[in-house]
Amino acid sequence: MRIGVDVRELQRGVRTGIGRMVEAVISETPSVRSDLRLVLFADDSTRAAEVETATELHVLRQPTTLWFDQIELPRALARHAIDVFWSPYYKAPICSPCPTVITIHDVLFLKQGGQRIENAIFKPWARLIGSRASAVLTDSEHSQRDLVTLLGIDPARIAVVPLGVSERFTPKERDKAPDMLSRLGIPENYILTVTNFRPHKNGDFLIRAYARVAERIPDTVLVLAGKRTHESHKLCESAEQLGIGDRVVMPGLITDEDLPALYAGARLFVFPSLHEGFGLPVLEAMASGTPVVSSCTSSLPEVVGEAGRMLAPTDEEAWAEALFELSTDVTMRQQQIHAGLERASAFTWRRSVSELMDVLEGVAR
Numbered sequence: 001m002r003i004g005v006d007v008r009e010l011q012r013g014v015r016t017g018i019g020r021m022v023e024a025v026i027s028e029t030p031s032v033r034s035d036l037r038l039v040l041f042a043d044d045s046t047r048a049a050e051v052e053t054a055t056e057l058h059v060l061r062q063p064t065t066l067w068f069d070q071i072e073l074p075r076a077l078a079r080h081a082i083d084v085f086w087s088p089y090y091k092a093p094i095c096s097p098c099p100t101v102i103t104i105h106d107v108l109f110l111k112q113g114g115q116r117i118e119n120a121i122f123k124p125w126a127r128l129i130g131s132r133a134s135a136v137l138t139d140s141e142h143s144q145r146d147l148v149t150l151l152g153i154d155p156a157r158i159a160v161v162p163l164g165v166s167e168r169f170t171p172k173e174r175d176k177a178p179d180m181l182s183r184l185g186i187p188e189n190y191i192l193t194v195t196n197f198r199p200h201k202n203g204d205f206l207i208r209a210y211a212r213v214a215e216r217i218p219d220t221v222l223v224l225a226g227k228r229t230h231e232s233h234k235l236c237e238s239a240e241q242l243g244i245g246d247r248v249v250m251p252g253l254i255t256d257e258d259l260p261a262l263y264a265g266a267r268l269f270v271f272p273s274l275h276e277g278f279g280l281p282v283l284e285a286m287a288s289g290t291p292v293v294s295s296c297t298s299s300l301p302e303v304v305g306e307a308g309r310m311l312a313p314t315d316e317e318a319w320a321e322a323l324f325e326l327s328t329d330v331t332m333r334q335q336q337i338h339a340g341l342e343r344a345s346a347f348t349w350r351r352s353v354s355e356l357m358d359v360l361e362g363v364a365r
Contacts, residue, residue: 106277171289177265286340
């Protein structure tokens with residue numbers, strides 16, 4: 001059986017969450033189902049070296065995304081005799097020569113305010129693509145409910161396939177942390193969050209919560225890792241106004257090579273997000289042997305379970321107290337580290353890819 005896969009998210013350097021999922025599908029499928037053949041479709045900006053282990057790769061022209069999705073890709077699916085096509089997001093041909101399966105990770109674009117124009121475009125488009133797909137995958141039960149209520153997708157056509165965590169995220173990476181921290185200008189003791197600084201990540205709330213407790217943990221800084229944006233600049237201004245400008249470190253976007261050590265070297269990982277389709281960073285932190293404080297919203301309870309401290313992302317006092325306790329209480333830290341490692345071990349990419357392949361094979365047959 002020939003399975004087509006859109007691999008445009010594979011770019012050299014920094015891997016997106018979708019990119020990690022695609023990478024896992026490529027690496028794990030031969031072990032999970034050796035009888036299935038992956039046929040990868042990339043645009044002309046995707047680095048071939050990123051998919052050099054692929055058995056078959058085809059590079060298509062992409063003057064625009066719409067052209068790739070609706071013109072080049074359907075032609076290629078027919079030309080290469082694809083039995084079923086999987087898209088790791090809600091981009092897919094409306095008219096496809098073979099069955100299609102799409103993944104919609106979340107519907108955040110419908111939940112955020114101030115995006116009426118975007119919603120007017122994306123909602124009907126996502127609904128159209130979802131209605132034409134043979135099956136829709138999503139990462140969590142929470143996202144499944146959103147797909148039903150906000151996009152009107154039949155729940156019988158939705159399969160929940162949780163994400164996995166790479167074996168690169170391990171406590172052993174802590175040994176590499178000193179050199180990495182020195183290179184990035186990060187002090188030895190730090191509380192970490194990994195973010196894109198969008199409003200739903202709740203960065204301003206985190207700054208305020210940390211400001212409440214900064215004097216009680218004077219040897220610890222707050223590290224906000226992610227690509228610098230206009231929103232990150234505003235967070236810097238907020239930190240200055242609260243008198244903690246020198247205690248908040250923004251090292252910018254972290255490479256794939258440095259990220260495991262950054263997680264493993266942290267004293268604590270915090271994730272006060274208001275909405276997530278899954279919450280891969282908290283899983284990566286737990287796998288790295290780092291205690292987690294997470295918000296209790298959307299899909300995050302499905303990922304964290306009882307292995308981390310879960311709090312309302314509006315209660316600054318509770319977050320400040322949690323930051324203090326898990327930065328200073330050795331016994332509590334060890335309990336959470338152990339629980340987090342056990343919890344993370346249940347989320348493997350091999351399991352995720354196996355479940356994905358079951359869906360694709362069922363659709364194709």
